[in-house]
Amino acid sequence: MKRICYPFTAIVGQDEMKDALVLNTVNPSIGGVLIRGEKGTAKSTTVRALADLLPERDVVEGCPCGCSWNDPDSACPDCRVRIEAGEARRASAPMTVVELPLSSTEDRVAGTLDIEHAITTGKKKFEPGILAKANGNILYVDEVNLLDDHIVDLLLDAAAMGVNYIEREGVSYSHPSRFILVGTMNPEEGDLRPQLLDRFGLMVDIKGEQDEKKRSEIIRRRLAFERDPEGFSQSYSGSNAELRDRIVEARAAVRDIIPDDRTLDMAVKISLHLGVDGHRSDLTLVKTACARASLDHRDKVTPEDVVAVSKLVLPHRMRKNPFQDSSLDVGGLENWMKETLAGL
């Protein structure tokens, strides 16, 4: 039996983290979320709850790479053969959270030669790795800052291209690997290279809830859930369904949102003002702003959306060197943004 998951809408507080995750489900190309903060702040619960809430996907039946039914062009070589031969069948698969353990080896992450197959049959076959399993799902990397650099490089290359290329052990293969990357880290245990930080679309800093009322509410709900998981989940099924519908609608609607010049202006001005390297921040600001607008059932994105999402997009891109604290000067920036908004 499937274990019952703590409902997403029952999670108290941590609004930034929830927003960042939901925005990514609307447009996965935003590039994932990096969650910085202490242990025991419901990071993994939230991510699991989100996956549980999302609708099932249409996939090619039996594909170990989770190829999407609706995108035959980017399917893996095996699926392409099956689709062309008319043998492929459609199936539904729930969103899952694929975890990448710290001890993962390159072979496990990227995939490699299927040794068992080679030994038992003497023939070559590709054995998919974590990047294949993650396709279409959420890839959750706890303590991403402690992962070996070369593994992180693999992850981010796949995340950036949406394809995992394997050239190992006599196997030459490629398969789609599009996923929502969620990484967590405790900054006191070490930093991530700035180049890797930039590859994460959004970042949130989280703390344990400070408000006493909220804290006791967290405990109360947790106890209620543990006492009667089914009943507890039932009582949130309405709000969960509502959020699911909102996400599904927003996914469809966000494609039709075309940002106007003022919105682009705001994004560009913010990046230039803060002296952020490269163009990734501009693009992420606009994409995230569009996702926000569509979640609010609006068909137009505004400069205000850009301002609202900037606190998720920018903090981790600000550091010129590791010794500046990466938090923004919130007050000063807000004033500057207000002025700039007025001037647009």
Add this chain to the structure above:
Amino acid sequence: MRAHLPLAAMSGMEDVSDAFQCLICSPDVRTLLIMGPTGTGKSVAARSICGFAPDKEVIEVPQNVTREQLFGSVDIEMTIREGWKVGSESILGRADGNILIADNVNLLPDDILQPLVNAISDGIVRAEVGGISVDSACDSILICTMDPAEGELSGHMMDRFDMCVTLGSTEDETVRKQIIRTNLRYEADPKGVQSEYADREAAVRERIAKARLPDVEVSDGYIDLISKISSEMFVEGHRGDLSVLNVACALSALNGRKHAGVEELKEAVRLCLQHRRRSPPEVPPEPPPQEQEPPPEEDEQDEPDERDRDEDRQDNEQQQPREAPEPEDGDEGDPGEEPGEDKVFAVGEEFDVRDYIPPESRTNRNRKTGKRDLSRSNDSSGRTIGDRIPLGRVSDVALVATLRAAAPYQTVRDHQDLAVAIKKDDLREKVRVRMKGTRLLFVVDGSGSVGAHERMVSVKGSILSMLNDAYRRRDEVGMVVFRNMKAETVLPMTRSVLTAFKKLKELPTGGRTPLLSGLALGYDILRREAEAGYEPVMVVLTDGRGNVGLEGGKPTPEETEKVCGALRESGIRIIVIDTEVGLLRFGRARALSAQLEGEYLLLEDLNAERLTESIRAAMSVFDRGHRRASALDLSSSDTDPASFIRASHSGRLS
């Protein structure tokens, strides 16, 4: 044709476009490096080349590519079936006539990158199949990308690239907005955007098809001009000259010329020589200050420029030749030592530090910049780089290599219902390397003497610079400070450089100098690291004027030798950075480094910019001597560079 964002849809890609056309049009132009910070479109641009050459296959070289996969090995399946060694398909085997793309090449291991680039630029692939090497021609194009902030390639590697284009992000708001629009549109409808630019890509293809490279004539004067430009730009070696000539010819052919043109030459110089350029050797570096002669009083600024320094020196020499010397003996009350009065100095200006840590062993001398230490690991962690016949008991079996070894004998072995019969002799084990940052411990003199002349400001600036360097290289850092009567661990070993910086900012200065206690504490900390299998480094920042011994009294020679001896034996690499300043120098830090058998540096020498010149001067002397000795002497003055290019060029074209 693969899905790609057309190059014409991206802004600021004119150089990339020309470079692509040269690659496709000329068989002598084969390699291109695209550099730039993160998020400037390097990878996307690299892949857009397929729009110019749809008949060529684009082959990705992933980060985790193995050597066998690149160069070929024994094909297991075929070998089992045939009973003799059959070579496997390799990336370079498939590359003939096609395009290879490798991202983040500065993060690739040396034993992958070097042979890869060499194979493409020489046009020959050497495949090793079960002990037999087979050479085959390989006419392909290699496009690499890298972010120099993540580590640079050696000058030798850079020279191997025919062309190099550096991308940046623009400050122009209109262009930036256009970039966002293009990206959003491409994401929503890749095919639509591609077809929009189909005409422009077709036009480029036609231009390439029309180019008649063999018809382009090159005059003698043209070649003389190239070698003149090269030497004026301080380009070393002749590979750059040849690249310029080949690219200039390709561009001229693309422009429909019958003669290699001047405009084309200008562009070729930009594409081919920028990355090979070395800054000119300017004034010879100053010799290190002699111990007897009072050195000039230094400005407290971190890096006064060369001219200021010279003026300072003159002033000093005129005005104050022999002023009242500071107290002779550091043991008795150092100048500026104000017991009881602690000061917290600001952190001085930051700079790029030179590569100041000596390599841990000879085998690592050829390592590329980037992460400092690459060590063979004996357990099953780290990245697999190959396999070997096991040395003892096998625990980390390289299954694929084992299968490969067993494959040729399958037709003759007794299978007993098995698909593959493996014998003990077939077993292979994995060879792994573990990338690890260095363990760096800063042992900082916080006594009053370092506080004198605001010296601590520069010291802190230098530590900051080294911390920044450590951060880039993923080193673990720690900090010990000795002042007043004792040494204390301000920061235990950590990967969080940020914490280190916070501690540095708060670091107080003042009091006496318990140098030996500092060294002893550092020894204790690093010995543990050494026992854990790391090869730690101790960076001691001091003027060496210790005046408090281990027992709180004056330091005795016996004590000193005890501590130094332990450190010498420990295998800890030690660098003593001399912070001494002032008119009269005692040279104690130099003596200390000698006793520790460590490296010795002046604080100022850490600054990469200031030191590069003197290193380069030393290197060029070394290089000259070295190259003379080699048979293929290209750089000595008796070979006229122009005639060399001419000979090579005619050899290639005729």
